Amino acid sequence: MIQFHLDSASGVATYVQLVQQVHQALQLGLLEPGDQLPTAQQVVAKLAINPNTVLKAYRDLEREGLVRGRPGLGTFVVSSLPRTDPATQARFLTSMSNWLRKARAAGLGPDDIEAIYRTAFRNCFAEGVA
Amino acid sequence: MTAAIETTGLSKRYGRRRALEDCTLGIPEGRVVGLVGPNGAGKTTLLHLAVGLLEPTAGTISVLGGRPAESPSQLGRVGFVAQDAPTYARLSVRDHLRMASWLNPNWDQRLAETRIDQLDLDPRQRAGTLSGGQRAQLALTLAIAKRPQVLLLDEPVASLDPLARREFLQDLMEVVAVQGITVMLSSHLVADLERVCDYLVVLTASHVQLAGEVSDLLASHHRLSGPRREGNLPSSFEVIEETQTDRQSLLLVRTKEPFPFIDPAWSVMPVTMDDLVLAYMRQARDVAASRPSPLEVLR
Amino acid sequence: MIRFAWLQARNQTAVAFGGLAVVAVVVALTGPHLAHLYDANVATCVSHGDCSTARDAFLRNDKNLGIWLGILVIAIPGVIGLFWGAPLVARELETGTYRLAWTQSITRTRWLGIKLAVVGLASMAVAGLLSLLVTWWAGPIDKVNANRFSPPFFDERGVVVIGYAAFGIALGVTLGLIIRRTVPAMATTLAVFVGVRLGAIFLLRPHLMAPLHRISALDPSTMGLRSTNGGSFSFLPPSPHLPNAWIYSIHIVDTAGRSLTHHVLARACPHLDQVAGRPPQGVPTKAPAGFKNVMHDCVVKVGARFHELVTYQPASHYWAFQWIEMAVFLGAAAVLSGFCFWWVRRRLS
Numbered sequence: 001m002i003q004f005h006l007d008s009a010s011g012v013a014t015y016v017q018l019v020q021q022v023h024q025a026l027q028l029g030l031l032e033p034g035d036q037l038p039t040a041q042q043v044v045a046k047l048a049i050n051p052n053t054v055l056k057a058y059r060d061l062e063r064e065g066l067v068r069g070r071p072g073l074g075t076f077v078v079s080s081l082p083r084t085d086p087a088t089q090a091r092f093l094t095s096m097s098n099w100l101r102k103a104r105a106a107g108l109g110p111d112d113i114e115a116i117y118r119t120a121f122r123n124c125f126a127e128g129v130a
Numbered sequence: 131m132t133a134a135i136e137t138t139g140l141s142k143r144y145g146r147r148r149a150l151e152d153c154t155l156g157i158p159e160g161r162v163v164g165l166v167g168p169n170g171a172g173k174t175t176l177l178h179l180a181v182g183l184l185e186p187t188a189g190t191i192s193v194l195g196g197r198p199a200e201s202p203s204q205l206g207r208v209g210f211v212a213q214d215a216p217t218y219a220r221l222s223v224r225d226h227l228r229m230a231s232w233l234n235p236n237w238d239q240r241l242a243e244t245r246i247d248q249l250d251l252d253p254r255q256r257a258g259t260l261s262g263g264q265r266a267q268l269a270l271t272l273a274i275a276k277r278p279q280v281l282l283l284d285e286p287v288a289s290l291d292p293l294a295r296r297e298f299l300q301d302l303m304e305v306v307a308v309q310g311i312t313v314m315l316s317s318h319l320v321a322d323l324e325r326v327c328d329y330l331v332v333l334t335a336s337h338v339q340l341a342g343e344v345s346d347l348l349a350s351h352h353r354l355s356g357p358r359r360e361g362n363l364p365s366s367f368e369v370i371e372e373t374q375t376d377r378q379s380l381l382l383v384r385t386k387e388p389f390p391f392i393d394p395a396w397s398v399m400p401v402t403m404d405d406l407v408l409a410y411m412r413q414a415r416d417v418a419a420s421r422p423s424p425l426e427v428l429r
Numbered sequence: 430m431i432r433f434a435w436l437q438a439r440n441q442t443a444v445a446f447g448g449l450a451v452v453a454v455v456v457a458l459t460g461p462h463l464a465h466l467y468d469a470n471v472a473t474c475v476s477h478g479d480c481s482t483a484r485d486a487f488l489r490n491d492k493n494l495g496i497w498l499g500i501l502v503i504a505i506p507g508v509i510g511l512f513w514g515a516p517l518v519a520r521e522l523e524t525g526t527y528r529l530a531w532t533q534s535i536t537r538t539r540w541l542g543i544k545l546a547v548v549g550l551a552s553m554a555v556a557g558l559l560s561l562l563v564t565w566w567a568g569p570i571d572k573v574n575a576n577r578f579s580p581p582f583f584d585e586r587g588v589v590v591i592g593y594a595a596f597g598i599a600l601g602v603t604l605g606l607i608i609r610r611t612v613p614a615m616a617t618t619l620a621v622f623v624g625v626r627l628g629a630i631f632l633l634r635p636h637l638m639a640p641l642h643r644i645s646a647l648d649p650s651t652m653g654l655r656s657t658n659g660g661s662f663s664f665l666p667p668s669p670h671l672p673n674a675w676i677y678s679i680h681i682v683d684t685a686g687r688s689l690t691h692h693v694l695a696r697a698c699p700h701l702d703q704v705a706g707r708p709p710q711g712v713p714t715k716a717p718a719g720f721k722n723v724m725h726d727c728v729v730k731v732g733a734r735f736h737e738l739v740t741y742q743p744a745s746h747y748w749a750f751q752w753i754e755m756a757v758f759l760g761a762a763a764v765l766s767g768f769c770f771w772w773v774r775r776r777l778s
Contacts, residue, residue: 008325011400013348044303048296049325050162051307115394122389122398181532202534212528219524221436229433233533269529276534 001038002031006047014049018057026066026081037067037075132195134159134280134312135180139189142175149175151336153189157314157329159279161343162306164327165316166407172336173316174213177284180314181210194279206236209273209311213284215266219258223251226272234276242275245301263294270298274305281305283315287322299326320407332407334414344403351406352389354381356396364390371409382409430535434547441513445555452501452562459491460566466490467569484573495570498563502585505559506593507622509552514601515614517544518773522609541773545766549598556594560586575672578747580630583675587751592758597622599762599769606772625761629754637753638746640677643669643739647681649728654701661691662701664728666737673744680738681731689735698727 002025004018012020025031040054058075061067069075103113133156140153150172157163165173178184179191182199191197196204217226223246231237246253249267257265266286273281283302287295303326306313317323323330330347332340340347351370354363358379363369371382382405392398435442466487474483518541521527531537564586571577577586584590600622605614653665664681681689694701701723742750 006325011402014325039307041304041307044307045300047325048299048303050328051303052160052162052328054307112394115392115396118398119389119392178528183528183531199531199536202536205532205536206534208532210528210532212525212532214525216525216529218437218526218529220440225436229436230533232432233430233535235534272529 001036004038004043004047006049015053015057015060018043018054019060022057022061022066023081026077031077033077033079035077037077039074132159133157133192134161135163135191135193135314137176137179137189137191140176140179140186140191141188142172142179142184143187148336150179153333153338155331155338155341157312157331157341159312160310161312161329162303162327163312163314163329163331164320164323164344165314165331165333166318166320166323167316167333168318168411171333173318173333174284176333177210177282177314177316180282181208202235206234206276207279209276209278209281211266211269211273211281211283211286214289215262215269215286217257217260217265217268220256222254222256223260223268224253226257226268227253227275230272230276236277238275238277242271245271245275261294263290263298266290266294266298267301270301274309274311277309278311280312280314283313285316285318288317288319295322302326320404324403327403330403330407332410334411335418337414339410339414340406347406348401348403350386351382351384351401353399353401353405354383354392354396355379355399356393364392366390371413382406430540430543431547434544437544438513438548438551442551445509445551449555449558449562452498452559455494456498456562456566459494463491463566463569467572471569471573487573488570495567498566499581499585502560502563502590503581506552506556506590506597507619507626509555509594510597510601510622511615511619513548513552514598515605515618516611517548517598517602517605518769519605519609519611519614522605523611537773538770541769545598545602545769548602549595549762549766552594552598553591556590557588560588560590578673578675578742578744578750580634583634583750584626584630587748588755589751589758592755592762593626595762596625596758596765599765600625603765603769603772606769629757633757634750634754635677637750638742640740640742643671643741645669645737645739647728647732647735647737649725649732652724652728654724657691662694663691664689664694664731669737669739669741671739671741671744673747675742675746675750677740677742680740681735682738683734683736689731694727694731697731698723701727 002022004021006014006017010017022031022037037058040051040058043049043054044051058067058069062069062075066077066079066081067075068078100113103116108116135155135157137153137155140150140155141148142150153172153176165176167173175184179186180193180198182197182205193204194207196207198208199205218229221229227239227242227246230242231239245267249264249271251260251264251268257268260268270283270286273283286302287298290298299322302313302315305311315323315326328344330340330342330344331338356379358374358377363381363383364385366385368384369381370384373380382401389398470483471480471487474480518527521530530540567586571582571586574582576582584593597618601614601618604617604621605611608614608617647664647666651667653667654662655665656662666679666681669676669679683689
């Protein structure tokens with residue numbers, strides 16, 4: 001079973017770290033569909049973190065379609081990390097490049113653009129900030 | 131959701147000394163609440179009011195909808211570990227369990243014995259000869275085996291070494307995971323609480339400076355740094371703390387989401403719980419320093 | 430809570446009942462012998478006439494043991510109040526364990542009530558049993574001395590001891606609640622307890638029932654003489670024969686109630702001092718020759734106007750006094766207990 005660890009100095013939210021560690025384990029093949037994730041009780045007994053944090057991470061993973069919680073049985077991995085569809089990636093790359101060209105034409109410099117990007121990113125993934 | 135702990139204008143005064151002043155809180159159930167503040171801020175007073183060891187001078191407090199200590203069943207719903215985990219030095223570990231089983235109708239003997247076993251405590255050993263960490267664990271066992279809905283702890287890890295501290299918190303979180311109780315623990319060190327709390331109350335100089343869900347607080351506060359200048363910030367920003375050098379400004383601000391657009395000269399960084407608590411504590415101290423003392427006012 | 434109160438009190442009650450067992454053994458070993466000696470020597474001597482030698486001889490038996498047992502009975506209620514009562518709540522307040530006790534599923538009043546009841550009843554049992562043992566043991570001695578109504582013997586026998594013990598506990602708990610620290614509470618308890626007991630003996634007990642008065646003529650054949658500091662003399666009447674009564678006072682007074690002063694005596698019997706010489710103060714000595722006649726005439730002369738007035742409680746009032754004084758102390762214990770309940774609820778918040 002996967003062992004979580006916590007980097008309290010990283011500034012990254014705890015539940016995000018848990019999600020990232022599951023992603024990593026899936027990528028490296030340490031976790032496969034059918035494997036059970038540790039229960040919230042097991043995780044907090046090792047890490048001394050809030051159980052809600054664990055539940056939140058598992059909910060996010062469930063939303064991503066990576067795991068599924070079976071009542072009374074536990075949380076299980078149901079699929080490996082989806083490779084993002086290259087076509088989708090290319091589409092977004094094109095629209096982003098268009099946007100950047102227009103922004104530059106309007107007179108925005110690199111720092112301006114970065115500030116705008118960060119603001120928009122932050123609002124979109126609001127809970128992803130530590 | 132019903133409030134686990136609700137206070138309105140709660141105050142406790144001893145003659146002229148104000149231990150707690152005008153405290154209004156609404157803490158939802160199921161949270162792990164961190165009560166942070168320097169020594170003498172009123173944390174112990176607030177906890178003692180919540181378990182009925184003290185009566186308010188003004189205002190009200192209710193725990194799970196009931197007045198603290200008003201009946202044995204109310205007392206049974208709230209578990210408490212007081213500062214320095216008081217135990218009867220001459221009684222053994224087993225005697226303490228027997229006491230708790232006699233005095234609490236919901237006592238779970240199996241849970242208590244399992245814990246004592248896991249903690250490697252000798253039931254015949256007198257509590258006075260236990261180490262600080264073991265006493266804290268014994269006190270925690272007594273509090274949780276009575277199956278409370280709310281658990282209050284006064285600086286439970288303050289005098290424990292790092293290993294004992296970590297083990298205590300591990301055990302506490304396991305109980306929360308299994309029993310789903312509401313927990314409020316106080317500390318004057320933020321580091322103790324950062325890992326475990328999802329609700330924060332900052333108490334300094336007898337007043338509540340800040341209270342809210344940790345995720346909300348961290349999302350709505352930001353650190354800004356940029357070249358020194360005045361007044362370029364949107365009006366929706368509330369400046370909590372400001373540090374100016376001759377070249378640079380550092381601010382801690384609070385804002386409503388979504389984060390508005392600001393001058394790109396500012397770089398925006400997230401805050402940690404530590405930043406937040408320290409900033410509010412400093413702000414309170416500065417305000418108190420500029421406020422005239424009660425004696426001056428009378429003159 | 431009853432079981433827990435016993436758990437907390439188990440060591441001290443073990444000590445107390447252990448001590449009681451020792452006393453019981455001592456009493457069992459020496460008591461029957463004492464009773465036997467009484468039956469053999471004193472009970473029979475009355476029919477033979479003069480008992481005083483037999484009685485004096487008897488009283489020498491186990492004299493020290495009798496003194497120590499008496500001291501024990503007097504001391505125990507105070508000691509119990511000190512060691513059981515004062516720390517009962519004070520120690521919990523001082524060590525902070527009240528924060529553990531008052532957050533269990535029990536109200537403060539019930540907690541205090543049961544602790545108080547357990548320790549109070551235990552102390553009354555110890556005191557009662559001790560008094561029973563000593564009263565039984567001292568039975569023959571008391572019969573000879575016939576002084577059980579007088580202090581301090583009244584305080585060492587019977588049921589009053591139970592009242593004192595209950596009061597001692599209640600006082601200790603009350604002071605412990607107010608003072609909140611064990612050692613100062615113990616010291617204060619001892620001081621107040623001693624003060625109240627002495628006050629009860631001198632200020633309360635004499636007034637529990639109206640005393641009787643006995644008037645009798647002065648008897649020239651038994652009247653004695655006593656010299657005081659300034660070298661003057663006064664009459665010393667013999668002890669009235671009132672076994673087991675509590676004598677408040679013996680005065681020589683006239684019909685108007687005025688005491689016989691040494692002036693009046695000197696005027697009535699001017700040669701008395703010359704004949705009597707200077708006996709050492711307070712020491713009974715054999716009177717010099719010729720003194721007897723002068724004394725006789727003097728007493729007859731004074732006796733025309735003065736008589737002896739004895740103010741006393743009769744022996745028949747003994748048990749009334751025991752029960753009343755016990756009730757007073759139990760009542761005081763109840764009042765203090767009531768105060769404690771109020772204090773623990775209202776004032777310790």
